[in-house]
Amino acid sequence: MSEPLPVITAFRWVPDFVKGHVRDVRVRWALEEVGQPYQVRLVDGVSVKAAEHRCLQPFGQVPTYEQDGFTLFESGAILLHIARTRSGLLPADPAKAAAAEQWVFAAMTSVEPAIMDLGLVNVFEADQPWAEARRPLSVKRVRGRLEDLSKRLGDKPYLEGEFTAGDLMMACVLHGLDGTGLLADYPNLDAYVARCRSRPAFRRALAAHLADFDQTPPLAA
Incomplete structure (x- = not known):
């Protein structure tokens, strides 16, 4: 069956x-x-x-x-x-699999909260009186995460060298910046997201x- x-x-x-x-x-x-x-x-x-x-x-x-x-x-x-x-989606080696899994958590807990905050300011709560005043701080927080991530990625095609579940989650999280223009300031991240999203799957x-x-x-x- x-x-x-x-x-x-x-x-x-x-x-x-x-x-x-x-x-x-x-x-x-x-x-x-x-x-x-x-x-x-x-x-x-x-x-x-x-x-x-x-x-x-x-x-x-x-x-x-x-x-x-x-x-x-x-x-x-x-x-x-x-x-x-x-x-x-994960390497067979346990240590390498754990390294890939850490990026799933990093995407959701270290990167996504800043991007979601910016989304609230730009879209979901843009009509609130505090939105304009808060936007620069939200952008600063996103840039801080992007700078750290860009340095760690460097010139590698993927975060741990080969595509894993960590890249899948990170690419989805970074897609939340679509329309903000922020990724363009980090060419390796911009190319990274495009590379992930070009996969047939x-x-x-x-x-x-x-x-x-x-x-x-x-x-x-």
């Missing part, structure tokens, strides 16, 4: 400026990299907050991951589960992500 396919959740509709940034892309990309087919259960703004979904994701978010009774939430945890249980994941969206905005409650 064949193993049941993993099932992930994703949004049925999001505003255009959010497309490509929802975190189901990370999980889709990981599954594409390891050659694992999967199914998608689409949710909307109501069902994602319902009790049924909160049993899987207590904060009412996406993505979630289910397979044969096993469930996970949080994109980083799902990515590491995929990487640890299938070949293609990412292109398949992004295409599937975009294809699942309903083009009709939901009716207001």
Whole structure:
């Protein structure tokens, strides 16, 4: 008997400026990299907050991951589960695998918070009276992280020399700077993100992500 396919959740509709940034892309990309087919259960703004979904994701978010009774939430945890249980995203050597995994955590805990803060200032809370005053500080924090990351990457193609789960997560996090122009000031990082996103697995994941969206905005409650 064949193993049941993993099932992930994703949004049925999001505003255009959010497309490509929802975190189901990370999980889709990981599954594409390891050659694992999967199914998608689409949710909307109501069902994602319902009790049924909160049993899987207590904060009412996406993505979630289910397979044969096993469930996970949080994109980083799902990515590491995929990487640890299938070949293609972590080196076989335990020390090298641990080095790759550290970049998943670094992307989500050291880099992403600064980028998310800038996103709040630029997009999600741009109409708040404090936004303009806060923007320079947010940009400074992002630049600090980019400078450190740029120095560490140097002239390597990937963070640990070969593409791993750490690069997948870091590229997704850095994509959050799209439209800010900040990456252009760090040519090696700009090229790094482009290199990661040129991978066929990412292109398949992004295409599937975009294809699942309903083009009709939901009716207001």
